[in-house]
Amino acid sequence: MADKRQELLMFNTTQRFVHWLHAAAFFVLMATGLMLYIPWFGNSIALGDGGHAIRLIHRIGAIAFMLVPICYLVFNPKGLFDAMKRIFTWDKDDLGWLRAAPAYYFLGDEEAMPPQDKYNTGQKLFYLTVVICMVGFIVTGLIMWFGKGTVPAWMFRWSVILHDLCAIAYAAFFLVHFYLSVMHPLMKGAINGMLFGWMPEEYVRRHHARYYEELRSKEVLGSKS
């Protein structure tokens, strides 16, 4: 049985809830979106009434998706602002991450990797992409949902194109996100942070040294209780 003092709280209940709400909405939206527009993904059931049902499910998924930022803002504004501050903070260690990343992720060479914050450079890029795409999805999605025929045609057309560009970015980044959280050998145990909130102190020290120092200086390292 692990000593409780060796675990750190990385994600509180709200953060984990919005993450999994986001994940659920993502799967519904991606599946229905692909079925509607890509023939290889069961386009044959997206015809006629079946297509109408899939479009309806896409809209229900969209409501869950829009609740993600709303829930985060309402239930944990401090956590949201903290995350936003971190993903927009960039310095020389991020350049160092880019240089060290190939040896780190392919060979496990941790020597050249500069100390990283709560989110490392790759995670910041991912998070930024998610934020930008989320805004893109919601704005263009609402235009397509409610603006058909009322907004100018060029605006609708660009909404369709941007909505799909966001989907392409989301799909590609999701694969990376999934792979690094559960499949990459260096990230063993990383999933626990999002499942239960707690991460081994040793993991945080090795992967997120700057954040570890920050917690230590604030003397918030401590027990689960």
Place this chain on the structure above:
Amino acid sequence: MAKAMLIDVSKCTGCRACQVACKAWNDLPGEVTTCLGYYDNPPDLSPNTWNRIAFYEIEREGGQVAWLFRSIRCMHCTDAPCVRVCPTGALYKDPLGFTAYDESKCNGCGYCTQFCPFHIPRLKDATVWGKGKVAKCTFCQDRVVNGLIPACAQACPTGAIEFGERDELVAEGRARVDTLKAKGYDEANLYGKNLLGGLGTMYVLTDPPDTFGLPEAPSGALAEVWQLQTLGGIGIAVGATALGLLINWLIARKQIKVEEM
């Protein structure tokens, strides 16, 4: 060989026989309309009105006043943006050249209504639920494939709407433009010969296209971008990412030994 229609506005008297014939053959209900102070009636296309006469009152250079009529309907573009964006194949190109429509496949997304450069397809749409079907002129597919001519062409009393082989109609349209020019219509032109791969509905116009509400250069560029991006872009982006991750996994699982934490 591609079939087409040639509509000669100089022969059109605005009688609306084509509008009525279209409704009659396609079994489309009439619409309750109100007088809006001009002759257009109904004032716009709708899911139940696939062809209508638009009336244009203009003043030419020199103060001459003219009253012009144009039958507005699907242009049956050879390279049709609506076909490019239709995700279900409900809109498709018939071998005879026109843009055909299979209503049973339509799921009501309405992309065609927004990507059509002529604003032709119309959607019956309850916005919140998104249920609906698109409707537009079908080139009287059911008549044409059985050797008849479209109802509008059949009904036209002045010969303003002609149906036939596209090549022959282009030649005829050019001859009509020359005749009109000789009669003093300096700006007469044949509209649609090359636009969007060649329109299946061409017009002999007495005045510049914008006089009749027709775009000089209708474009399906964004439909093409969307099609390439959605069908190609996602495959390339996701495929390349997946391949990269697979390579990483094959190398990293051999190279990296992690102690239990």
